[in-house]
Amino acid sequence: GPDRAGQSGRQGRQVKVRAGIWTFAAETGSGARVVASVVKGRLDRVVLTAPGMNGQAQVAERALAGVPVSSAAGVLSRFGGPGRELAAALAGAEGRL
Numbered sequence: 309g310p311d312r313a314g315q316s317g318r319q320g321r322q323v324k325v326r327a328g329i330w331t332f333a334a335e336t337g338s339g340a341r342v343v344a345s346v347v348k349g350r351l352d353r354v355v356l357t358a359p360g361m362n363g364q365a366q367v368a369e370r371a372l373a374g375v376p377v378s379s380a381a382g383v384l385s386r387f388g389g390p391g392r393e394l395a396a397a398l399a400g401a402e403g404r405l
Contacts, residue, residue, distance in 0.1 A: 334397035342394050344372075351375050360390035368394075 384395035
């Protein structure tokens with residue numbers, strides 16, 4: 309089902325709003341969190357909570373707006389270790405959204 313832990317302790321949950329529209333939330337083992345709305349395979353709105361990003365979470369949120377879910381990992385990887393953790397959490401949604 310949609311509630312399941314990932315291989316590295318990541319937990320994610322997705323909820324279908326209507327055809328082509330989903331919300332997704334995931335938390336990493338270190339407590340970083342991503343909440344996103346996905347419309348037709350693209351990130352519409354993203355909220356990141358990642359203390360290790362040293363204030364760059366809002367920059368990352370803006371960079372992710374409009375990006376296909378399949379490209380999110382590449383965007384997040386530019387934000388160091390915390391970004392890569394969040395990318396892994398979001399990747400758990402890829403293929404299900």
